[in-house]
Amino acid sequence: MxxxxxxxxxxxxxxxxxxxxxxxxxxxxxxxxxxxxxxxxxxRTPTSGDWRVDPGGHRFFTKSEEVSDVWRSLLPADQWVSVRRSSAMLVNDHLVRYPLLGRDLVTQMGLRSGIRGLASFFWPKLRNSMAPVNDSESFSDWGRRQFGRYWYELFFDGYVRKTWLTNPENLASEWANQRIKPIGWHRSREPDPLGEDAFRYPVHGxxxxxxxxxxxxxxxxxxxxxxxxxxxxxxxxxxxxxxxxxxxxxxxxxxxxxxxxxxxxxxxxxxxxxxxxxxxxxxRHRAVITVAVALQKRYDIPYNWVYTPGKNVRVGRIQNYGRWSSALAPADWNGTYLGLEYFTLPEDDLWVASSESLGAIVEQDLRELGVADSPLDNVIIVRSQFAYPIDxxxxxxxxxxxxxxxxxxxxxxxxxxxxxxxxxxxxxxxxxxxxxxxxxxxxxxxxxxxxxxxxxxxxxxxxx
Incomplete structure (x- = not known):
């Protein structure tokens, strides 16, 4: 049969x-x-000579043994590396670790900002402590309830608008429950490198x-x-x-x-x-344009992903490829290899922009990020039209x-x-x-x- x-x-x-x-x-x-x-x-992993690009920053993790078995059957153990999750959000020139830690929010952003954030965080919780959770609430309502208005607007409102190309009022809170962790008030300062924050990654992307x-x-x-x-x-x-x-x-x-x-x-x-x-x-779908830039100068960036919710840069997220796998760059190369991710709609201006126009945007962002003084060894542009369904x-x-x-x-x-x-x-x-x-x-x-x-x-x- x-x-x-x-x-x-x-x-x-x-x-x-x-x-x-x-x-x-x-x-x-x-x-x-x-x-x-x-x-x-x-x-996929597009290549240019010995340079490799991960267009989306793929963490290989799962709760399914069936999926794990497929991964293990396709690549032997020596073709995997363990990558510790280490993400941050660039806000007001501060790199703040994500998932957010209470101690960072209180101390790292300055005393005035910390006090303002704490007041904003606790006030709605005291006011609404007896109110039932509304399953139909929007992402913005959920965010203000979860983080307080100040920290929500500082970290997540711009993130959703820039990265998800969506008004937070039109995004359901159930999406947030799956994607965004609450503030950690009792987490250890450094995660266990082989514990809950470590993920598999193929050596070559x-x-x-x-x-x-x-x-x-x-x-x-x-x-x-x-x-x-x-x-x-x-x-x-x-x-x-x-x-x-x-x-x-x-x-x-x-x-x-x-x-x-x-x-x-x-x-x-x-x-x-x-x-x-x-x-x-x-x-609708979001498109993503990944611009991989190889900077000759080495910068100490202790994160594999940096989110940029601010309006001062067009880039929405930055991958630090050296923290994923050293094999994404040529052997013995010692610079800084970054993947700048630009989110857009397939018909918007950025998607149809010429290489020269896109290059000018990237150059401006590199200046804002403080790395424009480094010569470039290589630049690769990867366009993915139907990258993410819009929720x-x-x-x-x-x-x-x-x-x-x-x-x-x-x-x-x-x-x-x-x-x-x-x-x-x-x-x-x-x-x-x-x-x-x-x-x-x-x-x-x-x-x-x-x-x-x-x-x-x-x-x-x-x-x-």
């Missing part, structure tokens, strides 16, 4: 490749169609893992077609036919799609009802409407992964959605949409 199965997979990112691995494990050979020239999606997955699949006879964008997906009632950008067509009994959910609806034939197409049209209050209802329509009309069409399900999932969640979708395809009673639906999910470090 299994010999008749011939599923098609759209996308060779973490979700698509994981679906293929899960199918292969069950003795089924899928075919994969990837619109770009690379595997890995946002978790995240793409190393997914390139290994692609090789394993290719060696097993799985066809991965790169530069094969899917333009039409036609359902006959018994099978699926996909039309590729080059005019070719392919057919199969099921489709696993990690392409943006909005695009999936646009490509379906017969055309979905107007209400479904209108709902899909409201789904807002209407997203959940809209995605649920599309999900229910697809389940009713097209039960053999399986949206998977961050873009396929239009949810801001971590890499392990994207993989789990693919695994569960394969199980559903095989007739098991499992719901991929229940992955990462808990109210609270925070990063956890290495367990073994």
């Amino acid at each position: 299994e010999a008749a199965r011939n599923p098609l997979i759209i996308g060779a990112g973490p979700a698509g490749l994981t679906a293929a691995l899960a199918l292969m494990k069950r003795g089924i050979t899928p075919r994969i169609y990837e619109s770009s020239a690379d595997v890995g999606g946002l978790a 995240p793409g190393q893992l997914w390139e290994a997955a692609a090789k394993k699949l290719a060696d097993a006879g799985v066809d991965i077609c790169l530069n094969c964008a899917v333009t039409k997906i036609h359902h006959t009632g018994r099978s699926w036919t996909m039309e590729l950008q080059n005019g070719e067509t392919v057919s199969g009994d099921a489709v696993f799609s990690s392409m943006p959910l909005r695009n999936l609806i646009d490509t379906l034939e017969p055309e979905p009802p107007h209400r479904i197409r209108a709902t899909a049209a409201t789904l 807002d209050k209407a997203r959940e209802r809209g995605v649920a409407r599309i999900r229910d329509y697809l389940r009713q009309k097209h039960p053999t069409l399986h949206p998977i992964g961050r873009n396929g399900m239009h949810r801001y999932d971590n890499q392990d969640h994207a993989m789990l959605s693919a695994m569960h979708s394969v199980s559903r395809y095989m007739g098991e009673n499992v719901d991929p949409w229940q992955v990462n639906t808990g109210r609270s999910y925070h990063e956890a470090g290495l367990k073994n």
